[in-house]
Amino acid sequence: MNKYDVIVVCAGISGLLAALTLSKHGKKVLVLERSEYVGGNCNSYVVDGFQVDTGAHALTHLLVGPLKMLMDNYFDYVPVFENYGHYYIRTKDRLQKVPSHLKDFVTYNILPKKDRLVLSQGITKALTLSTFGVDLSKQSVYDSLPHNLSKDTYDFVNAISFFLSGKSMKDTSVHRMLTGSSFIRDSVTQEQFETIVGPRNTPQYTESILQSILHSNIRTSLGLKLSGILEASIPIKSTVPNPLASISRFVINSNNAQAQGYPRKGLKAVLNAVLYSLPETVETQTHCEVKRNLTNEGKVTGVETEDQAYYSDIVIYTGFAKNLPDIVEDLPVSYVNDLAGIVQTKSLTIWLGLDRKMD
Ligand SMILES: Cc1cc2nc3c(=O)[nH]c(=O)nc-3n(C[C@H](O)[C@H](O)[C@H](O)COP(=O)(O)OP(=O)(O)OC[C@H]3O[C@@H](n4cnc5c(N)ncnc54)[C@H](O)[C@@H]3O)c2cc1C
Structure with a gap:
């Protein structure tokens, strides 16, 4: 055998x-x-x-x-x-670059100015909530928007939802929008990974990788281990996610283009x-x-x-x-x-x- x-x-x-x-x-x-x-x-x-x-x-x-x-x-x-370059949306008479950071949003003149501000505020609020651990995976994009926006704005948000998740804004979660647009990360860095499973090239490394693979929910497992490390007060300064990282990513988003x-x-x-x-x-x-x-x-x-x-x-x-x-x-x-x-x-x-x- x-x-x-x-x-x-x-x-x-x-x-x-x-x-x-x-x-x-x-x-x-x-x-x-x-x-x-x-x-x-x-x-x-x-x-x-x-x-x-x-x-x-x-x-x-x-x-x-x-x-x-x-x-x-x-x-x-x-x-x-x-x-990969930029993404574009085709409007009636031109191709318009999809905004990827705060400045793009503020100057995105195919949407009414008031709506652009509301959207920017909405994204900043969602990023803040998500950074502090609020689960946005059950909240739909549509439900998180105020209901007095222009039709163009709803069409725009709907198009982005379909693009990122294949579903309408009513069926797309805020979490999906934030991860899909790379404003928040849904993965750990090499440094964080090694803090959790140990340095490479040790026998324990392979076993701990297997354990993490076998775990039913790797993200919860990694999250728990990270908080365990926090509680044990092991110095992990460089491994704790910076709470402002995702907001600064939204403001600048300079790496996003090269990341694709x-x-x-x-x-x-x-x-x-x-x-x-x-x-x-x-x-x-x-x-x-x-x-x-x-x-x-x-x-x-x-x-x-x-x-x-x-x-x-x-x-x-x-x-x-x-x-x-x-x-x-x-x-x-x-x-x-x-x-x-x-x-x-x-x-x-x-x-x-x-x-x-x-x-
Ligand atoms: C149109 C389209 C566009 C996409 N665009 C992007 C993109 O731009 N960026 C991006 O990152 N991702 C994109 N994706 C997603 C990406 O292609 C997939 O996430 C990825 O290729 C999935 O890989 P996988 O190995 O998980 O699954 P799959 O590629 O589906 O492979 C699964 C394999 O398992 C085999 N299999 C199933 N059951 C059995 C069985 N019982 N026994 C033996 N073999 C079995 C199947 O034959 C298949 O070969 C896109 C996908 C599609 C369809």
Whole structure:
């Protein structure tokens, strides 16, 4: 019986990055993918001579955040990213840059001046609340706005909501708007990470990474550990988030443009960098749909496809969360109900192939 340290179900970019990280910490990893190719939505293909990306186009958090940490620590080479530039909204007679910081908002003259001030105040208030720990994930953008704004302003906020979440402002949370626009961070820095899990290259490091991966809610876990560190009065001056950081990000937002990029030669360049960096201890099998996990006395022992079983004490599933109950039978009912509440948004990206450079 061939036993692996870890089985990763799904070879999208999430599964491949999990496999990359674990294998570079010495784990023997098996990746199982149901389709004929790896990469999932992180891929590119050619239509009429034009390369088209399947999913992502703007990669965010390139300066700080999980992707940056993964690339710095585990990639054998890092793809080249082109500056993504600005986002625009098309109005009746022109293309208008989407405001990305306070000054942009104040001078954004396609909206009435009064509304611009109200929006700026609203964002500052939301940032302050969020910085001090108020949960804004249940509050809709629409409910947080005063109800005497112009139709243009509602249309504008609605367009931004659809752009960031695929849903209207009534169905988009304030939290989603703030993280999507990079005004607040939903990730920890390398320094914070190391304070929590210990410095790299120690045996404890790998185990603590596994623990943090296995934790049901990594953000809560990290948050608790951070507050635990605070209580223990360990000097962590440089690791505590600066409460004014997100507000200053909104006022200046100078890093936001560089924090987003498009990989030169397309999304496949990112996939190729990951595949190139995978050590030989990673085995990948395509055409292999995992049907269910195997357990013994409540503990996972592996997974099963149509015709074969694979064994490991650790299984990582990186497919669509809503489908998890198809594979794991004995999940808590409340969790299954939560998963059933996830709504998959439909998204369409239109790529225009230009025969000359646009001004
Ligand atoms: C149109 C569009 C635009 C996007 N734009 C952006 C963007 O600009 N920026 C950005 O950061 N992100 C963007 N995204 C999101 C980004 O592409 C995804 O978040 C990311 O690619 C998801 O990777 P994943 O590995 O989690 O999942 P997926 O890519 O969905 O991979 C999951 C893999 O699991 C396999 N699988 C599922 N079930 C099983 C099973 N039971 N057994 C074996 N294999 C299984 C699937 O075949 C698939 O290959 C966009 C997505 C879309 C669709």
